[in-house]
Amino acid sequence: MSDRDGGHTDGGVAKQRETGSRSGGFGGLAGRLFRTVGTQVELFVHNYGRYLGKTIVGAIILFLWAPIFVLSFMSFSQREVLSFPPESLTVDWYISFINNPQALEALTTTIQVAVIATPLGIFLSLLIAYSVSRYDFRGRFLLQAVATLPLIIPLIVVGVAMTMFFGFVGIQSGFWPVVFAHTVQIVPFGTLIILATLISFDTTLEEASMDLGANEFETFRQVTLPAILPSIIAATLLGFVISFNEFIYTYFVKDARTNTLPTYIWDRLQHTATPEVNVISVVFLLVAIMMVVVAVAITTVERVAIRQ
Amino acid sequence: MSGAQPTVGRVTELVRATSNYLRDRPRLRLFVLLALPVTFLVAIFVIPLLIMGWYSFLSDMPPASLTLDNYAQALSTDLYLGIIWRTTVITIQTTVIVTILGYSMAYSLVRFSKKATLLLVLVILPFWTNYIIRMYAWMNILQSGGVLDTLLMWTTITSEPLGLLYTQTAVLIGFIYIWLPLATLPFYASLTNMDPNLIDAAKDLGAGPIKTFLTVTLPTTMNGIVVGIILVAIPTFGSFITPALLGGTDNVMIGMTIEDQFVSTFNWPFGAALAVIVSLFVVTAMLIALLLGTDLFKQQGVDQ
Amino acid sequence: MSIVTVENLVKEFGELVAVDDASFEIEDGEFVSVLGPSGSGKSTILRMIAGFEEPTGGTIVLNGESVVGVPPFHRDVNMVFQNLALFPHLTVADNIAYGLKQSGVPKAERTERIEEMLSVVDLRGYGDRKPEQLSGGEQQRVALARAIVNEPEIVLFDEPLASLDRKLRQHMQVELQRIQAETGITFMYVTHDQEVAVAVSDRMILLNDGRIEQIGTPEELYDDPVSKFVADFIGDVNTFSGTVRNVVDDTATIELLGATVETTIRASQAPMITEGETVAVCIRPSQLSVANGVESGETVEIAGTVENRIYQGDGVTFMIQTDEGRLTVEDEAPYDIGDEVTVTGSWTEAYAFPGGD
Numbered sequence: 001m002s003d004r005d006g007g008h009t010d011g012g013v014a015k016q017r018e019t020g021s022r023s024g025g026f027g028g029l030a031g032r033l034f035r036t037v038g039t040q041v042e043l044f045v046h047n048y049g050r051y052l053g054k055t056i057v058g059a060i061i062l063f064l065w066a067p068i069f070v071l072s073f074m075s076f077s078q079r080e081v082l083s084f085p086p087e088s089l090t091v092d093w094y095i096s097f098i099n100n101p102q103a104l105e106a107l108t109t110t111i112q113v114a115v116i117a118t119p120l121g122i123f124l125s126l127l128i129a130y131s132v133s134r135y136d137f138r139g140r141f142l143l144q145a146v147a148t149l150p151l152i153i154p155l156i157v158v159g160v161a162m163t164m165f166f167g168f169v170g171i172q173s174g175f176w177p178v179v180f181a182h183t184v185q186i187v188p189f190g191t192l193i194i195l196a197t198l199i200s201f202d203t204t205l206e207e208a209s210m211d212l213g214a215n216e217f218e219t220f221r222q223v224t225l226p227a228i229l230p231s232i233i234a235a236t237l238l239g240f241v242i243s244f245n246e247f248i249y250t251y252f253v254k255d256a257r258t259n260t261l262p263t264y265i266w267d268r269l270q271h272t273a274t275p276e277v278n279v280i281s282v283v284f285l286l287v288a289i290m291m292v293v294v295a296v297a298i299t300t301v302e303r304v305a306i307r308q
Numbered sequence: 309m310s311g312a313q314p315t316v317g318r319v320t321e322l323v324r325a326t327s328n329y330l331r332d333r334p335r336l337r338l339f340v341l342l343a344l345p346v347t348f349l350v351a352i353f354v355i356p357l358l359i360m361g362w363y364s365f366l367s368d369m370p371p372a373s374l375t376l377d378n379y380a381q382a383l384s385t386d387l388y389l390g391i392i393w394r395t396t397v398i399t400i401q402t403t404v405i406v407t408i409l410g411y412s413m414a415y416s417l418v419r420f421s422k423k424a425t426l427l428l429v430l431v432i433l434p435f436w437t438n439y440i441i442r443m444y445a446w447m448n449i450l451q452s453g454g455v456l457d458t459l460l461m462w463t464t465i466t467s468e469p470l471g472l473l474y475t476q477t478a479v480l481i482g483f484i485y486i487w488l489p490l491a492t493l494p495f496y497a498s499l500t501n502m503d504p505n506l507i508d509a510a511k512d513l514g515a516g517p518i519k520t521f522l523t524v525t526l527p528t529t530m531n532g533i534v535v536g537i538i539l540v541a542i543p544t545f546g547s548f549i550t551p552a553l554l555g556g557t558d559n560v561m562i563g564m565t566i567e568d569q570f571v572s573t574f575n576w577p578f579g580a581a582l583a584v585i586v587s588l589f590v591v592t593a594m595l596i597a598l599l600l601g602t603d604l605f606k607q608q609g610v611d612q
Numbered sequence: 613m614s615i616v617t618v619e620n621l622v623k624e625f626g627e628l629v630a631v632d633d634a635s636f637e638i639e640d641g642e643f644v645s646v647l648g649p650s651g652s653g654k655s656t657i658l659r660m661i662a663g664f665e666e667p668t669g670g671t672i673v674l675n676g677e678s679v680v681g682v683p684p685f686h687r688d689v690n691m692v693f694q695n696l697a698l699f700p701h702l703t704v705a706d707n708i709a710y711g712l713k714q715s716g717v718p719k720a721e722r723t724e725r726i727e728e729m730l731s732v733v734d735l736r737g738y739g740d741r742k743p744e745q746l747s748g749g750e751q752q753r754v755a756l757a758r759a760i761v762n763e764p765e766i767v768l769f770d771e772p773l774a775s776l777d778r779k780l781r782q783h784m785q786v787e788l789q790r791i792q793a794e795t796g797i798t799f800m801y802v803t804h805d806q807e808v809a810v811a812v813s814d815r816m817i818l819l820n821d822g823r824i825e826q827i828g829t830p831e832e833l834y835d836d837p838v839s840k841f842v843a844d845f846i847g848d849v850n851t852f853s854g855t856v857r858n859v860v861d862d863t864a865t866i867e868l869l870g871a872t873v874e875t876t877i878r879a880s881q882a883p884m885i886t887e888g889e890t891v892a893v894c895i896r897p898s899q900l901s902v903a904n905g906v907e908s909g910e911t912v913e914i915a916g917t918v919e920n921r922i923y924q925g926d927g928v929t930f931m932i933q934t935d936e937g938r939l940t941v942e943d944e945a946p947y948d949i950g951d952e953v954t955v956t957g958s959w960t961e962a963y964a965f966p967g968g969d
Contacts, residue, residue: 042516154546
């Protein structure tokens with residue numbers, strides 16, 4: 001193929017190469033065979049890799065959604081025993097869920113906890129992220145590390161540590177420990193998300209604002225806050241989802257009377273599962289979809305607002 | 309309205325005065341900002357961990373004497389060593405499978421898909437539903453005579469029900485299902501950040517798609533891979549929900565043993581010691597992964 | 613012997629026709645540039661020759677063999693990318709070695725060729741560095757070395773110099789010509805910058821909207837443009853609208869600004885330039901001159917005011933505001949901003965193209 005060595009300063013070296021380059025690497029028949037097979041495989045992937053990749057994506061999305069469809073479908077199943085496909089369809093389990101005071105109370109508690117823990121967690125995250133990004137002080141990295149640590153230490157470890165703590169200091173387990181535990185779990189996510197935007201945010205805008213005579217509060221309210229608001233909203237949504245689904249911390253710090261929806265299902269699964277659990281799973285799915293819709297709606301509104 | 313005006317003015321004045329006062333006192337300013345979050349984290353997170361550490365050296369529920377027996381028991385008993393070993397094996401299996409599947413999917417989304425964002429939302433959405441609910445769904449699918457068996461027997465692939473529930477395979481499927489969406493995110497991010505011209509450049513220089521992948525794509529996205537691995541390995545190692553629901557009594561993992569000490573056996577000091585061991589395991593594994601990741605990244609140039 | 617032969621090449625992206633029936637040949641050892649405004653399809657042609665895009669129609673023959681359907685990794689073609697695409701995780705030496713490794717060149721020979729290549733691109737001793745440790749100009753050299761070390765049939769350049777500052781770019785242009793002469797490898801250089809194209813190439817292929825407008829040496833394109841687009845793209849022109857009065861051989865008498873002038877027309881366009889047709893008359897700034905307001909006796913005189921003068925070293929470029937719009941004139945006349953002047957031209961040197969202004 002290539003015998004273009006004429007222009008080279010050292011033609012002799014170039015000539016020598018041609019012989020060397022084709023026989024190099026693997027010697028003999030086995031090597032040539034290996035190369036031919038390798039080339040064929042490469043060509044196959046070049047031609048069909050795209051379809052292979054798309055098939056994998058399709059298969060994985062099917063794998064991820066099949067269980068959710070199974071549950072949704074089974075929430076309409078007639079029989080009490082788990083069965084698939086259901087013999088006949090009914091909405092009885094939705095009615096029994098609505099008429100079950102324990103389940104409804106668990107749902108109410110879940111929402112109450114999330115509504116308190118989320119803003120609290122995000123507020124603490126905001127204070128930490130702002131201090132870490134705007135001020136240089138001793139212990140800055142320690143603070144950042146501690147705020148991120150709940151993400152790294154396994155949930156069960158922190159869960160049992162909290163059990164021992166609340167027991168040790170004599171705080172009655174129940175509603176407020178659950179709220180505080182959820183807050184601990186929200187803080188690392190909130191801090192990381194808000195910190196990321198605070199760091200990428202152009203600080204000269206803040207300096208300009210201060211230069212124009214605004215004090216720190218005014219600068220924060222009028223310059224910084226609007227810029228990081230999207231990340232605060234994102235963190236809040238994520239915080240709400242985390243709290244709404246939280247199980248392990250809750251499991252260890254709750255008392256017998258306090259139940260969130262996840263611990264309620266756990267209890268049910270320890271005994272006999274009824275299609276009512278399927279109903280609850282549909283509730284969770286709807287909340288998740290709602291959150292995504294809210295997130296999309298907010299970002300769209302924001303984009304429209306920015307354009308105007 | 310007229311009555312509110314002076315109040316607003318007074319508040320603004322107060323804010324300005326406070327700002328000016330704090331500007332000259334950086335320590336006080338920091339205190340005002342951080343008092344609440346630091347107190348909260350120390351009280352609800354740091355102190356509990358310290359108390360746990362202290363508990364792990366107690367011979368019995370407090371008040372009791374200090375001892376190393378809990379650690380000795382955990383690290384010398386075949387039962388517990390076996391559980392730690394099984395936990396490690398399942399964690400590695402999960403991490404490897406999730407990394408391969410998640411990375412393949414992220415690669416395909418980034419390189420081949422026109423609707424990557426929509427598909428990514430479809431991948432993430434299941435992750436936002438409840439953990440226990442998702443495991444419960446797999447109980448339904450995997451149990452003897454469940455959805456999977458019905459399907460397999462109906463399509464005559466098998467004639468007998470497999471009854472995968474309460475096997476190690478079931479635990480593995482559960483973990484893969486849980487972590488696949490989460491791991492896909494850092495893979496996707498690192499692949500999106502990669503310059504696609506690098507792939508063209510490698511092919512232009514004579515490397516086929518597989519060689520290009522191994523010598524260019526993989527090394528340049530190593531950071532994302534390490535993050536994905538950490539995101540999967542840590543929670544898998546400490547998990548107790550999945551093995552409890554899908555593994556049953558034959559596939560106990562360390563998380564279940566810890567839970568047991570607090571919920572039924574009530575041996576808090578021993579549970580605390582196990583929790584400390586798990587934490588050390590996880591932190592060490594993470595440090596190794598980070599070092600290895602950056603090392604791999606740096607040394608790729610030596611020779612392939 | 614031609615290294616690349618492109619025949620009736622077409623590339624469609626859905627509704628969009630990026631390349632429309634392009635045919636050209638590139639000779640062995642040539643330095644050819646493909647020039648055109650952005651979106652004219654020049655990068656698409658390059659990517660089809662490299663194998664990153666498959667043509668919708670037509671053929672590409674590389675050294676006597678059709679490469680349509682051949683994947684990029686089996687083509688004896690190497691490319692210097694716009695953003696260079698150096699492998700960030702590999703050293704300079706490993707970047708250059710990459711192609712050699714793929715073709716199974718043994719290690720000893722690889723080392724030798726890398727060393728030789730480093731000295732060709734003037735980067736001796738840089739082998740162990742990472743791309744991020746190099747300046748922009750040095751990175752350009754590595755990208756070039758990585759391509760030419762494989763001794764391909766042709767090296768394709770996708771505007772790699774665009775990001776450099778003017779001085780460095782000019783230096784690299786000279787370097788490119790030197791290295792091309794030294795290695796004898798065929799270069800194909802894509803750019804939107806006519807200054808670069810004119811400076812480096814033996815021949816130019818000028819594209820407009822997916823179609824080839826003209827192929828030729830820089831001189832041919834400058835002195836003998838086939839269309840108003842070419843005249844306008846290669847160097848500046850001032851354009852006037854005129855009406856054809858008479859055509860004799862390659863000379864047309866054209867009514868222009870109330871007078872008649874004689875201009876040259878191309879043989880290919882003679883059929884379209886007939887009596888009564890409206891034509892665009894294009895004249896280079898250097899063919900116009902500035903005089904003071906006194907009658908010069910020329911048939912066409914355009915009165916105007918000097919709006920700006922730009923000192924160019926060997927002359928002055930005047931921007932003159934007239935009733936016919938702003939004219940660009942290159943002259944050595946001693947006028948200043950605000951002066952009332954008249955502009956005259958040597959119209960026989962102008963070109964007339966069909967279609968008016």
